[in-house]
Amino acid sequence: MQNVKGTYDFIGREQAVRLDVQTTLRELFELYGFEPVDTTVLNGLELLTSKYAGGDEILREMYRLTDQGGRELGLRYDLTIPFTKVIALNPGLEFPFKRYEMGKVFRDGPVKKGRLREFMQCDADVVGIAGPQAEAELLMLASDVFRKLKIPVVIKWNNRRFLGELLEKVGVPEEELLSVMLTLDKLAKAGSAGVIAELEAKGLTQEALTAIGDLLSGQQPTFDELASAYGLEGQPGALEVQSLERLLRAAGLGEQCIFDAFLSRGLSFYTGTVYEIFDASGAYTSSLGGGGRYDTIIGKLLQRDEPAYPAVGISFGIESIMAMLGERVLRERPAPVLILPLGDYMAEALGAAASLRSAGIRCEVDGGGRKLKKVLASASARGVRFCLIIGEEEASLGLVRLKDMLEQTEELMTADKAVWRIE
Known part of the structure; x- marks a missing residue:
């Protein structure tokens, strides 16, 4: 072909x-x-x-x-x-x-x-x-x-x-x-x-x-x-x-x-x-x-x-x-926010993605099932600044975990607050 x-x-x-x-x-x-x-x-x-x-x-x-x-x-x-x-x-x-x-x-x-x-x-x-x-x-x-x-x-x-x-x-x-x-x-x-x-x-x-x-x-x-x-x-x-x-x-x-x-x-x-x-x-x-x-x-x-x-x-x-x-960059684009559902929490991940996108924030939902450590390493290599992590603890509290890859910090918060922090 x-x-x-x-x-x-x-x-x-x-x-x-x-x-x-x-x-x-x-x-x-x-x-x-x-x-x-x-x-x-x-x-x-x-x-x-x-x-x-x-x-x-x-x-x-x-x-x-x-x-x-x-x-x-x-x-x-x-x-x-x-x-x-x-x-x-x-x-x-x-x-x-x-x-x-x-x-x-x-x-x-x-x-x-x-x-x-x-x-x-x-x-x-x-x-x-x-x-x-x-x-x-x-x-x-x-x-x-x-x-x-x-x-x-x-x-x-x-x-x-x-x-x-x-x-x-x-x-x-x-x-x-x-x-x-x-x-x-x-x-x-x-x-x-x-x-x-x-x-x-x-x-x-x-x-x-x-x-x-x-x-x-x-x-x-x-x-x-x-x-x-x-x-x-x-x-x-x-x-x-x-x-x-x-x-x-x-x-x-x-x-x-x-x-x-x-x-x-x-x-x-x-x-x-x-x-x-x-x-x-x-x-x-x-x-x-x-x-x-x-x-x-x-x-x-x-x-x-x-x-x-x-x-x-x-x-x-x-x-x-x-x-x-060639491949000269004309316009800098920040890498999208990466949303990571840990386990069977895809519904919560998609809900968080909808909140980000309605605020005009580019984001991707990971669905590969890879280990968290490998996903975070890959995101860092791509220049991703923020990751939203949703696992059992986060879902039970109705919150998300916002991880700042640059500052190496993370915090539990509502999806709305995460939008505010990322903007």
């Missing part, structure tokens, strides 16, 4: 840390005014394979199935496309609408550290704000998330509209812009030689290939250098970059958020700003999260040409974050 490749069960301490990460994210999502949403795991194949969805590469990794009625379905490969369906099906929603969602998604892709076939995504999205304010707030949120998690990060960002303006200037035809962008996004993995080789296969002119090669061969150019060198000042994409840059500086994120002219993200639906989050030390190379603006998906799903639903989102990768955190 074994797990399917790329899927894992999480138990004990590891699962506790995973829940801590999700709790941290949930607290910050709600601090920023996002509302919870839960979308469907099963979706119609037509929605997931729409030309407005994830693109050819991600569709190759999608799990497909057919139900007993012969309907073609698929498991969601991200949380964005199912969310666009929610917006499309609920025209009465008030905008701007800010949602967050945590749930599993599925991709039949290569398995490596931080990348699984069944994995958790944690997304936040804003629908109804066209300007850079939404992007700035999402990047502020990302900065706060990783500060809380004590993971130093850098956030690389770009604007696809600006990148398209730049590529047109060096001779890339309009119909090839998206394809070239997706190739440029492989720069960190494939290197400049690999990117140029892939671009040659796309049939670009030698002049365009030479210009792109020159851009890739030097140091990472700044936005100002590119805008000046290629006469892009005043272009729509360039103005969007300048607006967001100004907001990021005002928010104190000017150094943490780094402009990367060749970042474009691997999905086809992004229309403007895109960003990706990385370990600041560079030791862990996979992305810790990312996202961007996708202004056209919802309108196109509704068969409307205009961007009636400007939208932008960010996704945090729990698996990558866990690969960084």
Whole structure:
């Protein structure tokens, strides 16, 4: 018996840390005014394979199935496309609408550290704000998330509209812009030689290939250098970059958020700003999260040409974050109170447990039948502070014996007094 490749069960301490990460994210999502949403795991194949969805590469990794009625379905490969369906099906929603969602998604892709076939995504999205304010707030949120998690990060960002303006200037035809962008996004993995080789296969002119090669061969150019060198000042994409840059500086994120002219993200639906989050030390190379603006998906799903639903989102990768955190404790949890029935006193033990739990005190009732000495030694090793012992003497008096494992003291008392002492 074994797990399917790329899927894992999480138990004990590891699962506790995973829940801590999700709790941290949930607290910050709600601090920023996002509302919870839960979308469907099963979706119609037509929605997931729409030309407005994830693109050819991600569709190759999608799990497909057919139900007993012969309907073609698929498991969601991200949380964005199912969310666009929610917006499309609920025209009465008030905008701007800010949602967050945590749930599993599925991709039949290569398995490596931080990348699984069944994995958790944690997304936040804003629908109804066209300007850079939404992007700035999402990047502020990302900065706060990783500060809380004590993971130093850098956030690389770009604007696809600006990148398209730049590529047109060096001779890339309009119909090839998206394809070239997706190739440029492989720069960190494939290197400049690999990117140029892939671009040659796309049939670009030698002049365009030479210009792109020159851009890739030097140091990472700044936005100002590119805008000046290629006469892009005043272009729509360039103005969007300048607006967001100004907001990021005002928010104190000017150094943490780094402009990367060749970042474009691997999905086809992004229309403007895109960003990706990385370990600041560079030791862990996979992305810790990312996202961007996708202004056209919802309108196109509704068969409307205009961007009636400007939208932008960010996704945090729990698996990558866990690969960084390991078993680092994020939230200290006191060990539960251990209740020990000595002999046939389980009814009294459960009554005492009910009193503790109604007061919000975590507790466990031992039922192993082991010797008291061994149970106490095990409790001490687990860091248990208090044990409640109920034997013949305690039961006859209607009391419990509270043992303080730290102070090495014990005392007979009522269950109510024990609750008061433990609190």
